[in-house]
Amino acid sequence: MRRSILRAAALAAVMATGLPAEAQPQPGPRREAIRIGILSDLSGSFADVAGPGSIVAAQLAAEDFGGRAADLPVQIVSGDHQNRADTGSAIARRWFDTEGVDAIIDLPNSAVALAVGEVARNANRVALPTAAVSSRLSGDLCSPNLVHYSLDTWSMSNVPSRALVQQGGATWFYVTADYAFGHDLEKQSADAVTRAGGRIVGSVRHPLGTTDFSAVLLQAQASRAAVVALANSQADFINSMKQASEFGLVRRGQRVVGLAVYISDIVSLGLEATQGAVVVGNWYWDLNDGTRSFGRRFAERMGGRMPTDLQANVYAAVTHYLKAVAALGSSTDGRAVVARMKATPTEDMIFGRGEIRPDGRRISPVYVFQVKAPADSANRYDVYSLLREVPLAEAYRPIAQGGCPLVQGGGG
Incomplete structure (x- = not known):
């Protein structure tokens, strides 16, 4: 019950910022705005680690970027994939085909992320998994339309497994x-x-x-x-x-x-x-002045809750995506945007400097x-x-x- 109450409070905090948690952009001219979709689990098992907090992190990144890119306003929309790959794919296709969404971010649940990554590839849009951790996202199922921001299963398993065997x-x-x-x-x-x-x-x-x-x-x-x-x-x-x-x-x-x-x-x-x-x-709110500042701003909108590393990944992904769109002057060609993201070192206030490898793997400490x-x-x-x-x-x-x-x- 406590977790349900916290989730309800978090959703209320998101709505208080002026953006509905279930924003539904109306069909219209495709380039009236740069639209970024946060496709997450808003009420299920991943809601605490991603969910409403990922929407807040995206909003903070868009605000810090000035709210515009390529001379267009930046809009954050959101949807709930309910931990179903078919539901996530259907939302992604609708967003890309009729609602003018340029990039989909977050994607907790690797099955959903892998499915949405294929939809983005076919539509030539952008997928930036910041919460899914399957190593296949930068492995055999890598894509020229995808950058993998969260730590993957290789990192999460190899680092502690080697150490424990040695102990x-x-x-x-x-x-x-x-x-x-x-x-x-x-x-x-x-x-x-x-x-x-x-x-x-x-x-x-x-x-x-x-x-x-x-x-x-x-x-x-x-x-x-x-x-x-x-x-x-x-x-x-x-x-x-x-x-x-x-x-x-x-x-x-x-x-x-x-x-x-x-x-x-x-x-x-x-x-x-x-x-x-x-x-x-790959992140903790109390690492340095930059992470603490972001943590405090995030907590103000989330009822005192500090961000997870997956929610911090959203901030980094939105920031770097918007830099690439601004440099190109357009968001219409997903492959071109991802290529620009790979060609440009990553840098933001909460992760510092990093890079994106040719396989789409984001590298940070x-x-x-x-x-x-x-x-x-x-x-x-x-x-x-x-x-x-x-x-x-x-x-x-x-x-x-x-x-x-x-x-x-x-x-x-």
């Missing part, structure tokens, strides 16, 4: 969300574990939105694996993590590790339950954080201590290993 976690069991994101996260982690000398002893998959993990966790417990890896996220991660604690997996000597953990998860579970956990991310003990936290969102910045060569999959046809000479 003695020789055997692994996976609890995996049964869709593209979970499958990819498990595979990338398992490959990293094997390369590091570890061994996979089993895995089990569960549907998105599972509430009862008892049967799944009994299998994990019976495996006697040193590490039980949760290859899921958001509500699924929170529920499985809580129930793993209730089942006493840690008390019996197993280490339970989340491979896709966000600040909203830590806040929901509480520091008492998560202190000492190691988390990999990656950090390893440790969750604070309750006594060390100054407020509800003061949850991380920085352990180290990961060298970029370790943080991202080598471009030659991704299988992207844009890199291998396949063209568009």
Whole structure:
């Protein structure tokens, strides 16, 4: 109920800015504005980590850019894909074909992002996944119309998996969300574990939105694996993590590790339950003056909630997209806009400088954080201590290993 109340408050805060959460642009002249669509999960399992907060982040970026690009006003519209690839694809086609949307951003749920990426490619518009994490987005399914902003499953799995094997976690069991994101996260982690000398002893998959993990966790417990890896996220991660604690997996000597953990998860579970956990991310609101300034502005519109790294990605994506459109003087050719984005170093107030590789992979710093003990936290969102910045060569999959046809000479 608390999460539902927070979501309702967040949606009310978005509407208070003057833009309806479910904005429906009317068909009209295609170039009356630069229209950016935030296609998200506004009420389901990803609403806390993306959702209404992603709309706010896009609004802040458009405002900071001056509200115009290529001599046209910038409009932010939004839609709810309801974690269904067919629903997301239908909205994307309608936006591109009849409602003058130039770019679609956010896209939590990798199955939805992969489907919308193909729609953008066929329509020659732009897709900027800032919340989907499948490594295929810059791998075999890369596109000249797409830039992948969020950390992917390669980074999220390789960095902690190698470290845990080196710390003695020789055997692994996976609890995996049964869709593209979970499958990819498990595979990338398992490959990293094997390369590091570890061994996979089993895995089990569960549907998105599972509430009862008892049967799944009994299998994990019976495996006697040193590490039980949760290859899921958001509500699924929170529920499985809580129930793993209730089942006493840690008390019996197993280490339970989340491979896709966000600040909203830590806040929901509480520091008492998560202190000492190691988390990999590409952004945190308390890193520097720029991140703190953005965090405060965001929180003012979100009822005091600090942004997640996925919501910060939206700000960066909108900013860099608008720079490319302004430089070209047009948003009509999606491939040309993405090519300009790749040719121009990324730079903004909250991520600093970075780049976009030919495969569409956005490169920015990656950090390893440790969750604070309750006594060390100054407020509800003061949850991380920085352990180290990961060298970029370790943080991202080598471009030659991704299988992207844009890199291998396949063209568009």
